[in-house]
Structure formats: C-alpha cells, structure tokens
Amino acid sequence: MTFGGPSGRYAYVPEHPVIYEYLTVWEHLRLAASTFGMDEAAFAAKAERFLDKFRLLDVRHELPAKFSKGMRQKLKFVTGFILELDIYIADEPFIGLDPRAIRDLLDFLEEERRRGAGILMATHVLDTAEKICGRFVLMNGGTVAAQGTLEEVRRISGREGASLFDCFLALT
Amino acid sequence: MASWNLSTLIRTRVARHWRVQYRMWKTALDWTVWLYFIVPGLAVGGGIWLDWWREPPLWLAGLHEGWMAAPFAVLAMSGRLRVFLEDADVLFLRQRPAWERGLKAFGIAYSFGMHLVSAALVLSLLSVWMVRTAGLEWAHPSYAGQACFVPAFRPPVSRDGRGDDVRRNADQVLLAPVGPRAAMVRVSRHFIRCRGPFAPLAGAGGGGGAAPFAGSLAEGAVERLDGRAVHPAISLDEPRRARGRIRKPVLACGSERRMACGGMRPDGGRLAGRAAGRSVRTGILEGDLQTFRQKVKKSGRTISKFLSDY
Numbered sequence: 001m002t003f004g005g006p007s008g009r010y011a012y013v014p015e016h017p018v019i020y021e022y023l024t025v026w027e028h029l030r031l032a033a034s035t036f037g038m039d040e041a042a043f044a045a046k047a048e049r050f051l052d053k054f055r056l057l058d059v060r061h062e063l064p065a066k067f068s069k070g071m072r073q074k075l076k077f078v079t080g081f082i083l084e085l086d087i088y089i090a091d092e093p094f095i096g097l098d099p100r101a102i103r104d105l106l107d108f109l110e111e112e113r114r115r116g117a118g119i120l121m122a123t124h125v126l127d128t129a130e131k132i133c134g135r136f137v138l139m140n141g142g143t144v145a146a147q148g149t150l151e152e153v154r155r156i157s158g159r160e161g162a163s164l165f166d167c168f169l170a171l172t
Numbered sequence: 173m174a175s176w177n178l179s180t181l182i183r184t185r186v187a188r189h190w191r192v193q194y195r196m197w198k199t200a201l202d203w204t205v206w207l208y209f210i211v212p213g214l215a216v217g218g219g220i221w222l223d224w225w226r227e228p229p230l231w232l233a234g235l236h237e238g239w240m241a242a243p244f245a246v247l248a249m250s251g252r253l254r255v256f257l258e259d260a261d262v263l264f265l266r267q268r269p270a271w272e273r274g275l276k277a278f279g280i281a282y283s284f285g286m287h288l289v290s291a292a293l294v295l296s297l298l299s300v301w302m303v304r305t306a307g308l309e310w311a312h313p314s315y316a317g318q319a320c321f322v323p324a325f326r327p328p329v330s331r332d333g334r335g336d337d338v339r340r341n342a343d344q345v346l347l348a349p350v351g352p353r354a355a356m357v358r359v360s361r362h363f364i365r366c367r368g369p370f371a372p373l374a375g376a377g378g379g380g381g382a383a384p385f386a387g388s389l390a391e392g393a394v395e396r397l398d399g400r401a402v403h404p405a406i407s408l409d410e411p412r413r414a415r416g417r418i419r420k421p422v423l424a425c426g427s428e429r430r431m432a433c434g435g436m437r438p439d440g441g442r443l444a445g446r447a448a449g450r451s452v453r454t455g456i457l458e459g460d461l462q463t464f465r466q467k468v469k470k471s472g473r474t475i476s477k478f479l480s481d482y
Contacts, residue, residue: 009267018260022188034176035268076263083264 003087009036010087011080015095017072019064025051025075026060032079046082054078054104069096074105081108088112088119094128106132130164138164140172178274185256185275186282224300232305240302243294251287255279 003010020028026047033043051057054074064072073096080088088109094102109119109132123129129136130150137147146156146167154160157167201210224232256279257272266272295302302308468475 012263014262018262020258020260022184031176031181032264035264035271040175079264 009083009085010089011076011083011085013073013076013080013088013090013093015091017069017076017096019072019075021063021065024061024063025056028064028075029079029082032083036083038083043082047078050078050081053108054101070098070101073097074101077105077108081112084112084115084117086117088117088121090119090121092123093121094123094125102128126165126168127163136164138168138171140168145171178271181271182256182275182278185258189254189256221297221300225304228300228304232301235301237306240298240306243298244291247287247290247294251283253279253283256282 002008020031023031029047029051030043033040033047047060048057051060054077056071056074056078059067059071064075067075073093077090077093093105097105106128113119121129121133135147135149136153138145138153146153148156150164153164153167154162157170159167159170162170256275261272
C-alpha cells in the first residue's frame with residue numbers, strides 16, 4: 001500500500017494501546033521524531049506544546065506502564081501530531097478518552113485536516129463521526145452497506161434529513 | 173537521551189532483553205538455590221570433569237561415536253531466533269525500513285552468536301569424550317561442523333499473543349535453517365544407518381531375524397528425523413477391539429462408591445461396601461450389579477443387612 005502526501009508517511013493508532021512499556025513519554029516522542037529524522041529544536045518545541053495541550057506535560061518523564069487507556073491513547077496521538085504526518089489511521093480513537101480529551105482530540109484532528117492531512121477513522125460512535133467526518137463507509141457484517149457523503153448516505157437509505165445513526169439502522 | 177539511531181535502538185533492546193532475563197532467573201534462583209545446588213553442583217561437576225580429563229573412565233570408550241551428534245542435534249533444534257522487533261514497532265518504526273532491517277540483521281547475528289557460545293559450552297563438556305577418549309583432535313572437522321549447526325529457528329511470539337507483525341517479519345529469515353537442518357538429517361541418517369547405535373543390532377548376532385527388525389527401527393528413526401513418518405500410535409484409525417466380554421460386574425477397590433450411586437448407600441459405610449465387593453469378586457452373587465440391586469430392593473433391607481444375612 002502506498003500513501004499519498006508530500007512524504008507519504010502515516011500514523012497508525014490502534015484500538016489496543018500498544019506502546020513501549022520501558023520508554024518514558026518523552027523517549028517515545030523522541031524515538032518517533034528520530035525515526036522520521038525530525039530536527040531536534042523543532043521537536044522539543046512541538047512536543048512540549050502538544051504534551052501541554054493533552055495534559056501529559058507533568059508525566060513526560062514517567063513510564064506509561066501505569067497510565068490509563070485514555071492516557072496511552074493520547075500519547076499515541078501526540079506522537080502522530082508532532083510529526084505532522086500525511087495520513088492518520090485511527091481505530092476507535094474515542095474509546096477510553098475523557099470528554100475533555102475527546103474535545104481536544106477533535107480540535108486537533110480538525111486542525112490536521114485543515115493542514116491537508118487525511119484521517120481514516122474506524123468507529124462505532126456514529127454521532128461523533130457524523131459531526132467530524134466528510135465521507136462515510138457504513139459496514140455491516142463485513143460488507144459495505146453504503147458509502148459517500150452524509151447526503152448520499154441519506155439518499156441511499158431513503159431517510160432524508162436523518163442522522164447517520166438512523167441511516168445505519170435503516171440500512172441494516 | 174539524545175536522538176535515537178539504530179545503534180542506540182539495538183543497545184536499548186539488548187539491554188532490556190538481558191534485564192528481563194536477569195529478573196526472570198533471579199526469581200527462580202534465590203540464594204538458597206545457589207548455596208545448596210548451583211555452587212556445589214558446579215564444584216562437584218567441575219571436579220568430576222577434571223578427573224575424567226586426566227583419566228577418562230573406561231565406559232566412555234564403550235559409547236558409540238555416533239552419539240556425539242545427539243547433544244548438538246538437541247541444541248540445534250532448541251535454538252530460537254530473536255529479531256528484537258516489538259509489537260509497538262507498528263506505530264512508526266515500520267516506516268523506517270532501514271532500521272527494521274538493521275534490527276533483524278542484528279538479531280540473526282546475535283542468535284547465531286549465542287548459538288555458537290552454547291555449542292562451545294557443549295563442546296567443552298564433551299571434549300573429555302571427543303578428545304581424550306575418541307582421540308579426535310581439536311582441529312577435527314566434526315568440531316567445526318557441529319558447532320556451526322544453525323539452530324532451527326522458531327518464530328518469536330509476543331507475550332500478549334499479538335505478534336503477527338513480528339512473526340511476518342521473521343518469515344523470511346525462517347528459511348535460514350532449512351539448509352543446515354537438511355544437512356543435519358543427512359548426517360544423522362548416515363550415523364543411524366551405517367555406524368549408529370542400531371548398526372550393532374543389524375550386524376551382530378548374525379541371526380537373520382534381528383537384521384530386518386533393526387533395519388526397520390533405523391528407518392523409522394530416520395523418517396522421524398525427516399519429519400516424514402507418523403508415529404504408529406497416532407496413525408491407528410480402527411478402534412481397538414474389546415478383548416473379552418465381562419459377564420459379571422467388576423468391582424475394584426473402593427467399589428462402595430459405585431454402590432452409593434442411585435441412593436443405595438450402605439448403612440455400614442465402607443465395611444459394607446467392602447463386603448459387597450468381596451462377595452461379588454468371589455462369585456457369591458450371581459448376575460450383574462443391577463440384579464444385585466434389585467435383590468436388595470426386593471428384600472426391603474439395606475445392603476449391609478442383606479449381606480450380613482446372606
């Protein structure tokens with residue numbers, strides 16, 4: 001698979017919090033930055049900004065072994081955000097996050113989208129998806145039930161003006 | 173820590189691997205194990221080895237040389253490939269293929285190096301037999317050959333079972349042991365057929381009956397090494413025939429428990445049960461257990477009463 005964008009680089013944020021248990025938050029970010037050859041000065045400034053925004057600055061030198069799932073999830077997103085990647089692939093990104101972290105995450109995803117990054121998200125939280133996503137692929141039992149913009153999905157489901165949730169129920 | 177590179181990544185992972193190993197062994201080997209088992213064992217074992225080196229025991233000379241390959245075969249097959257890839261590499265490290273390749277290449281070299289160290293230890297232990305008894309010289313080709321048995325690498329498995337990526341990455345290097353392993357099978361076949369422990373059976377004794385048996389035994393061993401043979405116990409398709417028909421109930425020790433089934437627990441407990449068992453075993457009671465139960469039921473008495481009146 002080949003990704004587009006200037007660098008063709010992507011961030012994968014799996015549902016299960018897979019991280020290096022023996023690296024601190026800061027070491028995680030530094031490893032990610034080194035992997036993509038990021039400049040040291042730019043890294044430090046960006047890392048502090050995003051850690052502060054996601055309220056991880058105080059724990060930046062701690063091991064993530066004792067972190068909650070939400071904190072681990074945030075760490076993975078921060079790793080992606082500081083690298084300014086072209087594609088974000090997120091599997092159930094909102095699971096385990098507190099409401100404030102969800103709001104922060106939505107803001108940053110919108111920011112990244114405006115920058116030109118592509119965001120591919122797999123989620124069961126249809127209400128949130130309806131608010132932030134431009135196109136949808138509704139799947140049921142391993143097959144595609146409908147795809148397109150919200151208007152197209154409404155047309156396919158025969159529910160004009162309905163929510164994505166209602167469209168999904170009508171289609172399946 | 174300064175910025176990461178392949179070298180620091182390898183150093184970190186090797187150090188972590190040894191830290192984990194150390195912690196693991198530390199839990200198993202506390203000071204009492206060291207004091208009472210390991211240190212005395214090393215002292216006694218080392219002393220015996222030195223004694224044998226000075227004056228090899230006679231029974232060593234009686235061992236067939238073909239068995240020398242056995243410890244190395246076990247060593248080769250118990251080897252494992254450690255590629256130092258981790259589950260979390262899927263997050264971003266996979267996008268730096270050079271580092272991933274570097275980790276795998278180092279892992280192969282590391283695994284091979286560790287195997288050589290293990291082989292050297294086994295060679296040192298066996299040198300009493302190989303050098304002092306069998307008369308092989310240190311430069312004998314079998315030393316190099318046996319030391320270089322590449323371990324039959326097994327794919328690494330992550331602790332939480334989510335190691336698919338790591339396993340997929342390791343697939344290409346899994347081909348590595350194919351050649352050496354085939355060579356090992358050929359060597360083992362040679363030993364077993366011609367000079368191995370089965371050869372005396374086939375040749376000696378002179379009887380025509382012994383040779384075919386020994387030959388098939390050796391073939392079986394070779395085929396198992398090849399992975400072609402299926403163990404006879406596994407390949408049996410037909411169900412086993414019953415050897416006889418039991419007309420009388422069989423009561424073994426503790427038959428009182430059987431009696432207790434169906435709400436007929438004897439009042440006398442264990443003693444009554446034993447009496448019932450003894451009676452049936454000695455043939456006093458005719459018919460099967462069902463008949464016995466019916467008789468007791470008809471009599472309106474308890475089992476113990478029934479047996480005592482009998």
